[in-house]
Amino acid sequence: MTEPITYPLDIAAIRADFPILDQEVHPGKRLVFLDSAASSQKPRQVIEAMRRYYEHDHANVHRGIHVLSERATAAYEGAREKVRAFINARSSREIIFTRNTTEGINLVAHTWGRANLRPGDVVVLSEMEHHSNIVPWQILAEQIGFRLRYIPITDEGLLDLDAYAALLRDEPVKLVSVMHVSNVLGTVNPVKEMIAQAHAAGALFLVDGAQSVPHLAVDVQALDVDFLAFSGHKMAGPTGIGVLYGKRALLEAMPPFLGGGEMIKRVTLEGSTWNDLPHKFEAGTPAIAQAVGLGAAVDYLSGLGMDNILAHEKLVVDYALDRLSEIPGLTLYGPGPEHRNGVAAFTLQDVHAHDIAQLLDAEGVAVRAGHHCAMPLHKRLGVVATARASFYIYNTRDEVDALVEAIYNARRVFRLGG
Numbered sequence: 001m002t003e004p005i006t007y008p009l010d011i012a013a014i015r016a017d018f019p020i021l022d023q024e025v026h027p028g029k030r031l032v033f034l035d036s037a038a039s040s041q042k043p044r045q046v047i048e049a050m051r052r053y054y055e056h057d058h059a060n061v062h063r064g065i066h067v068l069s070e071r072a073t074a075a076y077e078g079a080r081e082k083v084r085a086f087i088n089a090r091s092s093r094e095i096i097f098t099r100n101t102t103e104g105i106n107l108v109a110h111t112w113g114r115a116n117l118r119p120g121d122v123v124v125l126s127e128m129e130h131h132s133n134i135v136p137w138q139i140l141a142e143q144i145g146f147r148l149r150y151i152p153i154t155d156e157g158l159l160d161l162d163a164y165a166a167l168l169r170d171e172p173v174k175l176v177s178v179m180h181v182s183n184v185l186g187t188v189n190p191v192k193e194m195i196a197q198a199h200a201a202g203a204l205f206l207v208d209g210a211q212s213v214p215h216l217a218v219d220v221q222a223l224d225v226d227f228l229a230f231s232g233h234k235m236a237g238p239t240g241i242g243v244l245y246g247k248r249a250l251l252e253a254m255p256p257f258l259g260g261g262e263m264i265k266r267v268t269l270e271g272s273t274w275n276d277l278p279h280k281f282e283a284g285t286p287a288i289a290q291a292v293g294l295g296a297a298v299d300y301l302s303g304l305g306m307d308n309i310l311a312h313e314k315l316v317v318d319y320a321l322d323r324l325s326e327i328p329g330l331t332l333y334g335p336g337p338e339h340r341n342g343v344a345a346f347t348l349q350d351v352h353a354h355d356i357a358q359l360l361d362a363e364g365v366a367v368r369a370g371h372h373c374a375m376p377l378h379k380r381l382g383v384v385a386t387a388r389a390s391f392y393i394y395n396t397r398d399e400v401d402a403l404v405e406a407i408y409n410a411r412r413v414f415r416l417g418g
């Protein structure tokens with residue numbers, strides 16, 4: 001059982017901020033929510049900010065000359081400024097609101113990619129990518145005729161950096177697009193060094209920050225990253241809002257993504273001109289309340305401190321890795337604690353991951369099972385599916401104990417012994 005531990009955060013206060021956590025999901029079974037990598041829960045502060053916005057301030061943004069439209073615009077643009085400060089972008093013009101990480105990556109592919117990629121060029125991805133950072137490039141590669149090359153992973157679950165250096169040396173690489181933290185292996189990739197290497201080779205770098213921005217301080221200027229995409233719903237914010245950061249000069253030079261209202265300066269029947277950043281990339285009525293919610297989530301995470309969040313999660317994840325590795329027949333995927341954050345994916349002998357997840361759910365423990373939108377990675381690991389426990393600011397070591405107990409129970413059900 002858990003030894004008494006001092007968390008760097010006031011965990012009782014945090015848990016009290018997340019009303020959803022305080023429930024039984026089956027008779028006598030309290031919820032143990034270990035699925036935040038798929039989507040995190042939302043604190044009252046976020047829910048309340050959105051409720052207040054709808055009850056007092058809602059109107060469409062930017063176009064109205066009445067009080068509510070001005071308030072809505074201030075709330076929407078205020079959220080953009082909060083996000084700017086959170087990732088230390090130079091200008092809020094560099095913050096494009098999208099629906100999610102997936103849309104941010106597609107935006108870069110279909111605007112920067114179409115304008116800059118030619119037959120014979122190379123885009124470098126990695127073997128551990130989420131489908132959202134593979135499929136948009138495959139679609140475009142088929143249309144344009146550029147080539148995709150993949151950084152392989154080592155048996156430990158790290159990117160093979162020698163192979164990466166060789167790709168940059170030997171191929172006409174125009175763009176590298178790689179995840180910061182793996183949603184399956186938990187690997188924290190050394191993106192700062194990788195970005196410097198890509199730039200030295202004349203390539204741009206896109207970071208998929210879906211699993212890093214919610215969990216650790218990401219400073220776009222310190223990284224010198226060209227594009228960063230992330231999702232609000234994985235960082236205590238609402239669904240339906242995400243962010244694409246891009247360096248201003250790159251965004252200025254890119255053609256628009258979607259066409260419509262808001263993104264134009266002037267429209268005639270003969271043609272149109274584009275609005276200034278960031279509006280050039282935000283066609284139509286945006287997700288205003290969701291942006292307000294994301295702003296509140298940024299305030300919430302900043303209030304806790306990203307370094308404290310990382311330290312808290314490390315205490316929980318390291319403990320989970322220790323305890324899970326004691327379980328007979330359980331295989332853990334991914335590197336050791338020094339290279340990892342946030343998630344623990346595993347298999348249990350030849351029991352299908354869905355069956356494990358179902359038995360854990362019966363005990364109140366919510367984990368995800370499947371390929372986690374990373375089929376090529378699972379092929380590399382030699383399994384069709386894994387069960388994945390993922391952790392966030394509200395999880396405790398006691399919940400890791402509940403997970404481990406539930407896995408032992410699953411072992412008994414499947415008569416695996418132990």
Ligand SMILES: Cc1ncc(COP(=O)(O)O)c(C=O)c1O
Nearest residue numbers: 100101102130132179183210231
């Ligand atoms: C690493 C990574 N990239 C991209 C995504 C896609 O995020 P979204 O579905 O919010 O676009 C996810 C979601 O799980 C992810 O884990």
